[in-house]
Amino acid sequence: MFRNDYSVGAHPYIIDEISKTNAIHTRGYGEDKFCEKAISLIKEHLQNEFVDIHFFVGGTQTNMTALSAFLRPHEGIISADTGHINLHETGAIEATGHTIIPVENKDGKISACQIQKVIDNHMPIHMTKPRLVYISNSTEYGTIYSKAELYAISDICKKNNLLLYIDGARLGVALTCEKNDLTMIDICNCVDAFYIGGTKNGAMFGEALVILNENLKEDFKYFIKQRGALLAKGRFLGIQFIKLFEHNLFYDLAQHANKMASQLSNGLEKLGFNLFIKTETNQIFVILTNEQHKKLSQIFDYEVWEPHEKGMVVRFVTSWATHLGDVEHLLKEIEKL
Amino acid sequence: MFRNDYSVGAHPYIIDEISKTNAIHTRGYGEDKFCEKAISLIKEHLQNEFVDIHFFVGGTQTNMTALSAFLRPHEGIISADTGHINLHETGAIEATGHTIIPVENKDGKISACQIQKVIDNHMPIHMTKPRLVYISNSTEYGTIYSKAELYAISDICKKNNLLLYIDGARLGVALTCEKNDLTMIDICNCVDAFYIGGTKNGAMFGEALVILNENLKEDFKYFIKQRGALLAKGRFLGIQFIKLFEHNLFYDLAQHANKMASQLSNGLEKLGFNLFIKTETNQIFVILTNEQHKKLSQIFDYEVWEPHEKGMVVRFVTSWATHLGDVEHLLKEIEKL
């Protein structure tokens, strides 16, 4: 129940719409009116009619298709060592022939200064050429980039002719959390491409890749097909993003997840538990003793993150589908420990 | 309406089940009880509990993940020149580093004899080593392999240490058409792996890869993840295949598609039209004059296949969702031409 943000199906509005539109005939491969409408809604939302938008079924698929399309064979990707592409995508990027240049994360983030250092240490032709910076927002540790941090990274990228890409698998919770001062418009100002994650924010499946850099747009649909990512019934991606962006659902769901996380995180701190990382979005990293974990894991489902001198770090994740009652139940049981 | 077999949503049983199970919490990545049950149903159906079954979202994704997992880098794939992987997957196979060795098709099929010839002409170390034979059933021209043909191909493969793989994007219509004498059991006897196509037979999306050869099973889930094919909410694949294999739905839907195709094909012949290829399953290839096509294409949606001395070859496709009324309407309009 607290294992991740993709353990139930989809938001009922989405299920209903899929059901309602089921008998309609459409062209295949995303050339349908649902995809068209979804794209138009997102463009409107980004206040930018010149972006290209492509839908994918999942995050790894989006990352590997986009990044391998954007780069020439000798170009590498700068990423936090904890970046999803570096650690948890089974070498999907390397399988397309590209090198990831890992940089030590601080709470899941990297800084403009670290990027500059990679550039300074680059040794032409004997090392892969750094060409793209990959960051996640929110990060794999649930933290977010501030406006100042993102613009600083963007500046260093522009100065060094690097592309900037945001993995937005959890972009919803990043943009709706209390600490956030970034907007979609800021992101569009800063990056060459990013994706808006649906799977972890109420969709059955679906990520919307937004390409801003004109040079990265050409022939992009060939890559979707070549990487096995072109859904025959592409309409299902369109329908879902219509529902997410029609009436602010995308943000409402994310906000709810953050609210539940906040309740849970505060509750844990009140009970005297130590957080491993200060909670910013919908992921809570807390330190449990082995004893506490042993008991709690018999009642609740959550992920063990890494060993810790006092026992272990575990992760609780909230989502649009988390009930206040679930949080209270969890806190009550934890109190008993 | 006759453009393809994936122009509407999914069979209502599937939509309903997805809706009904929506609130249930499951583990991600296909480690859920729905996938388990679907796998168990398919194993039962194949009368073989030792096969490995993995679900994918689409056919190109299935082919590229499976074939690149099965082969070493210097090994190539023998395929009909019209094979889907050779012609219509944007080099997805080559993008994983493998060569396709094309063989001239006859009505979309290749023969055991042609396979032997490739082996005989192979020049070690200067040519990629032929290692796997890829066939589609039904083929890209809607034709099917007979029991005798499949066993002959299987024999030649075994004799030459070649793997045999069937692309079953349209396996349902192949196994339920009038001319067919093959069973799922025959297929299991003959091949090293094959997939059962759901997308073109009533599912929202979904293909079930069946691996029979013990040597091809190890570590297979790594490849699914690496190729971006591991669905976070894998349950949706499980739910769909439960419905398809619970009460024979898979075969019923395919049979309906064949019946509609048969009506349409017979109707066309009665009206004096020439078929480009004798209709065996749910794809009808018919020759129209340019004039006829010009008029008809204003009323119906279908695909232009290739130019022909008398005008052009067009393709009509029927599906589980085709109504008899649709067929009659099409025939009536064609009669007017």
Added chain:
Amino acid sequence: MFRNDYSVGAHPYIIDEISKTNAIHTRGYGEDKFCEKAISLIKEHLQNEFVDIHFFVGGTQTNMTALSAFLRPHEGIISADTGHINLHETGAIEATGHTIIPVENKDGKISACQIQKVIDNHMPIHMTKPRLVYISNSTEYGTIYSKAELYAISDICKKNNLLLYIDGARLGVALTCEKNDLTMIDICNCVDAFYIGGTKNGAMFGEALVILNENLKEDFKYFIKQRGALLAKGRFLGIQFIKLFEHNLFYDLAQHANKMASQLSNGLEKLGFNLFIKTETNQIFVILTNEQHKKLSQIFDYEVWEPHEKGMVVRFVTSWATHLGDVEHLLKEIEKL
């Protein structure tokens, strides 16, 4: 002795120069004065100081490095079905992720018209995008492209935004044979890149890639390193090409090979043997009965090319190192058959 044009070492001038310069210290990786001088000599010879020139150890290495550097992942290569990259490089091109689109050869060649047809049949996003035309001169059958043929191909490429590349493994014999009307300058006018083959024309090893298209030059040395093609002691490549282009040696050696071939080919025809393909350069394809081959192969080393209704096609190759006496000896023995 007639098996190929790389069965002895290197021309003595080259061996001597390597010996003479052996004790000199140079920078590694081709950043030395020998490579500089060789590049400067070739540029002078091409009457073009703006080309980029890179040295490689062999033909497959040159082709795979250059073609994979020139193309984006969804772009494919049009080649004769008999093209070296398609048939005899063990899928080296596909191993870099690219598709080869084979076109039926006529005497080893393809025509502008065939290229246009590939373009016309291209189906966007579902097929790899044709982007580069690969031809060999002389071809794998020893034939050559005329000035008219090459300019026609170049025109069709420019019209369709295709790159044109010549595999010049045997460029020397092509440009010095009797029938030839092409010059290096013509080639520079027509193509985006080509290579000048040294290995089969007197060098120990070595091919000089010439890049004319400005857009293909950037960062090219990264690719040489990445494909394992950057020779630590790059000087050896420079030294060899100095000798080849210092005093016309490249052409003198090729001319000799052609002369020997011509003698042999005429001699065979006089003796009543049927050529499989009219001899144009240093490869002679002749039809022998099985009986004749059985006897002859005990005395001479040559290659069996393919079966033929009258027996088989065998190939004799001459080179800079072939003596007139060798040719006369071969003809005498053949006469006895």
Added chain:
Amino acid sequence: MFRNDYSVGAHPYIIDEISKTNAIHTRGYGEDKFCEKAISLIKEHLQNEFVDIHFFVGGTQTNMTALSAFLRPHEGIISADTGHINLHETGAIEATGHTIIPVENKDGKISACQIQKVIDNHMPIHMTKPRLVYISNSTEYGTIYSKAELYAISDICKKNNLLLYIDGARLGVALTCEKNDLTMIDICNCVDAFYIGGTKNGAMFGEALVILNENLKEDFKYFIKQRGALLAKGRFLGIQFIKLFEHNLFYDLAQHANKMASQLSNGLEKLGFNLFIKTETNQIFVILTNEQHKKLSQIFDYEVWEPHEKGMVVRFVTSWATHLGDVEHLLKEIEKL
């Protein structure tokens, strides 16, 4: 002069032999009597007639061909972060689709314990599967693995079903340095494959890959061809390795390089300079002030390695071609600083 160990040509014995054998006709692609003899000499030297031996032109080429042949697509390589494949091969390994899992080096080396830790932290299917351990001997910092260290690594590999591979670009100096207690026989006992470097030890070019593990031998020559590494005139590789292993030349040359390094290193310490890393083989890493470097670099050619708080680390490399006079000259000039 002290920049590296590949700045002059080749040992005169090698040049002479190439010259002497120049006119002999041989089969291409390494199927000649010179390669046969070289292989036979090396086998004898390894006291193992069951190994497979293949020749390559350079180290990156050897690494990328061998490692990509040995691994399935989801398998990764554990390497020191300073490992040549990780840092200085322009992503050649990743270009073949594989991930390198970097481990923090200590003086260029990694330990059995660190390898075990990678295995312990592995998270199946979401991370690439660690399958091969890559070490260099001598390392990129000139240090060597002791017998105890190598056997410990070998044990941990066997225990965890990992392959072990040694990059022997500088194996000669490793096995002949004062501190060494390893033999070729130890290496054969410990690893699955390794290569014996010729380029940095007196050859024009050439590395001899030795495959011990039976499972890694099949079809290996296909990979050599596919990676562009099959030399047409393979004889040149054979001839060189005959000379290197005929009369102990391989070891004599390496020993000389070590002796020169030892003289230089001791001299530097006597003059009060601080070594960055204790000298074990033919690479000397010494700390210079910026002032010292500025003056010295006008007289001698050497490599700047990395910045240091006191100025910078520079590297001097000795080789078989270094004269005692060169070392004395360098020391004299350094004394003046």
